[in-house]
Amino acid sequence: xxxxxxxxxxxxxxxxxxxxHPGEPVQDLRPAWILPGLVDLHAHLPQYSAVALDGLxxxxxxxxxxxxxxxxxxxxxxxxxxxxxFFAHQLAWGTTTSVxxxxxxxxxxxxxxxxxxxxxxxxxxxxxxxxxxxPDALREDTAASLxxxxxxxxxxxxxDGGRLGYAFTPRFAPVCSMDLMAGLSREAEKHGAWIQTHLxxxxxxxxxxxxxxxxxxxxxxxxARAGMLGPRTLLGHCIHLSEGERAVLRExxxxxxxxxxxxAFIKSGIMPLRQWLAEGHRVxxxxxxxxxxxxxxxxxxxxxxxxSKQRWAERRAQLRRLEALDLxxxxxxxxxxxxxxxxxxxxxxxxxxxxxxxxxxxxxxxERTIGSLExxxxxxxxxxxxxxADPLADRAVLRPEEVLSRCIYRSTPGMVQAAxxxxxxxxxx
Ligand SMILES: [Zn+2]
Numbered sequence: 001x002x003x004x005x006x007x008x009x010x011x012x013x014x015x016x017x018x019x020x021h022p023g024e025p026v027q028d029l030r031p032a033w034i035l036p037g038l039v040d041l042h043a044h045l046p047q048y049s050a051v052a053l054d055g056l057x058x059x060x061x062x063x064x065x066x067x068x069x070x071x072x073x074x075x076x077x078x079x080x081x082x083x084x085x086f087f088a089h090q091l092a093w094g095t096t097t098s099v100x101x102x103x104x105x106x107x108x109x110x111x112x113x114x115x116x117x118x119x120x121x122x123x124x125x126x127x128x129x130x131x132x133x134x135p136d137a138l139r140e141d142t143a144a145s146l147x148x149x150x151x152x153x154x155x156x157x158x159x160d161g162g163r164l165g166y167a168f169t170p171r172f173a174p175v176c177s178m179d180l181m182a183g184l185s186r187e188a189e190k191h192g193a194w195i196q197t198h199l200x201x202x203x204x205x206x207x208x209x210x211x212x213x214x215x216x217x218x219x220x221x222x223x224a225r226a227g228m229l230g231p232r233t234l235l236g237h238c239i240h241l242s243e244g245e246r247a248v249l250r251e252x253x254x255x256x257x258x259x260x261x262x263x264a265f266i267k268s269g270i271m272p273l274r275q276w277l278a279e280g281h282r283v284x285x286x287x288x289x290x291x292x293x294x295x296x297x298x299x300x301x302x303x304x305x306x307x308s309k310q311r312w313a314e315r316r317a318q319l320r321r322l323e324a325l326d327l328x329x330x331x332x333x334x335x336x337x338x339x340x341x342x343x344x345x346x347x348x349x350x351x352x353x354x355x356x357x358x359x360x361x362x363x364x365x366x367e368r369t370i371g372s373l374e375x376x377x378x379x380x381x382x383x384x385x386x387x388x389a390d391p392l393a394d395r396a397v398l399r400p401e402e403v404l405s406r407c408i409y410r411s412t413p414g415m416v417q418a419a420x421x422x423x424x425x426x427x428x429x
Contacts (some may be wrong), residue, residue: 002379005423014238015418029383032417033403035095036372037122037380038297039415040287042236042257043110043197044101045086045125046070046079047290058202058266058291063135063170066290070128071137076107083115086295090121093296096121097287097360097370099234100167104138105150113156116164120426122370122380124194125346126169129184133212134175146183153191161407162369165421167194167234172201172223175207181226194232194364195407199223200245201237202268220245221293229254231365234251236288237262238276239269246279255282255363258355260303262291270307276342284363285355298411301352305408315341349405379423388415 001009001021010017014030050065072078074273075201076290079102083275088097098121102109109127115121124309131142152176157166165196168184190194201207201221209219214241218223223229229335238256240251249256258271287295304322319341336342361371370380386403387393389410393400 001422006379006424007234008080008373008377008379009350010375011044014328029417031387032383032385034092034373034381035384036095037370037419037421038089038100038384039097039284039355039364039371040295040297040356041099041234041255041284041360041363042093042101042259043090043098043289043292043295044072044288046082046103048086048089048295050290052265053295054265056205056266058268059204059208061291065319067135067138070103071135073103073105073108074137074191076105076111077079079103079105079108079111080115081184083112084119085333086289087116087119087121087123088427089295091119091419092416093298093411094384094412094419095121095297096380096382096419096426097124097364097366098182098423099124099167099194099364101125101171101196102127104130104140105146106152109152110155113152113159113164117160118185120421120424121422122143122163124165124167126167126194126196129170129180130175131177131180134171141178142180142183145180146187149184150187150191153187153193157191165194166191167196170195170197170228172198172205173219174205174212177212178222181223181228185227187409188232188361189227192232194234195230196234197228197236198375199225199235199238200240201263202266203240204280218242220248226250228302234284234363236286237268237271238417240264245409246276246281248281253282255284257284257286257363258304259286259288259292260300260307261293262288264307265293266291266304270311271310272340272344273304273347274311275340275342277347278344282363283355283358285296285352296411297356297366298408298415301356301408302411304352304355305347312344312346315344337341337427348401349408350401352408353404378421382416382420383418383428385415385417388412395420 003009129145131140153166168188213222231253233254236257358371363369389407
């Protein structure tokens with residue numbers, strides 16, 4: 001049940017709600033399910049037209065496919081159709097909260113915000129910042145980058161009762177000076193805005209950071225020195241983190257954003273998701289379009305499960321091989337420890353769904369507003385027809401978690417019949 005302001009008044013099975021609130025106007029959507037809207041914590045709006053171009057690793061992929069494309073947003077009008085399509089496709093897949101990077105262009109960023117405002121999606125966006133080691137067409141003056149980002153933040157952060165928000169968006173350390181990163185940390189703090197960037201995605205990227213910042217202990221330390229790490233910081237990828245880096249990130253309460261299909265697509269590696277969760281990190285899920293091939297977050301949930309199972313199976317095989325060696329128990333334990341052969345259980349579909357909903361909301365500090373269907377929260381929800389993912393229409397004999405598993409592994413366009421943000425229909429028939 002939703003009130004006139006778009007908040008959830010009550011949430012319960014259909015029959016129970018009817019009994020408790022007789023006489024209220026009813027829309028009977030059965031056998032569809034009503035679920036919380038999905039939260040995509042990391043994607044690049046301008047890169048949508050470059051999805052699924054295979055063959056390269058991160059740094060050459062950026063130089064060949066992405067930078068030339070992003071340069072096109074110097075024309076602010078380019079952002080209008082791009083943003084319209086991007087948000088429409090996110091909503092069609094059930095993503096009601098979109099956290100996304102734009103390009104370095106202030107005007108284009110402003111246009112993208114206007115599209116988000118108009119289409120009704122909940123969005124946290126940011127103009128990309130980069131002031132060195134990138135093509136001339138995209139390289140910014142440090143002070144101008146900070147001033148333009150602050151101006152966008154002042155215009156858009158908290159707009160429409162907090163439906164829109166601003167994230168300061170340094171692309172990643174290899175293209176940012178320490179002055180830029182320290183400056184944006186101060187601005188984000190001042191405005192209560194988010195910070196989003198990339199961390200520890202690719203081995204060549206990590207090596208480049210080491211060259212560029214020899215004074216820093218490691219990649220994470222670069223961001224720590226700049227004052228960028230805190231509970232409102234979203235860090236894309238976080239695959240190859242050392243124990244020391246993880247301790248710093250946990251202490252800061254920063255979010256590690258898992259982008260499984262992007263990590264596979266540009267050959268970055270497999271994030272040890274179970275281990276990061278077991279260590280107590282905040283973790284969310286994301287499509288990372290255009291590194292990731294689709295805005296379908298169900299597919300990301302499936303990939304998160306698949307990669308976690310693959311990791312588990314590989315480690316189990318390695319442990320077997322280790323057992324076959326002529327080593328005493330002590331030595332075997334030390335080798336297993338050194339190689340990180342912990343037999344963590346794989347992620348389940350229910351856990352992946354949690355990451356894509358309430359987990360994402362918690363990562364943003366918005367768990368009192370979105371992420372689940374509870375009285376008092378905003379009515380951000382989707383109408384999902386499980387029959388669309390079901391080859392045999394035998395839902396009656398499946399448990400709810402089995403139906404959910406099927407929707408995750410067999411997501412299809414059209415499975416999400418409608419999407420609502422604050423009770424307003426923003427997608428659907
Ligand atoms: Zn990214």
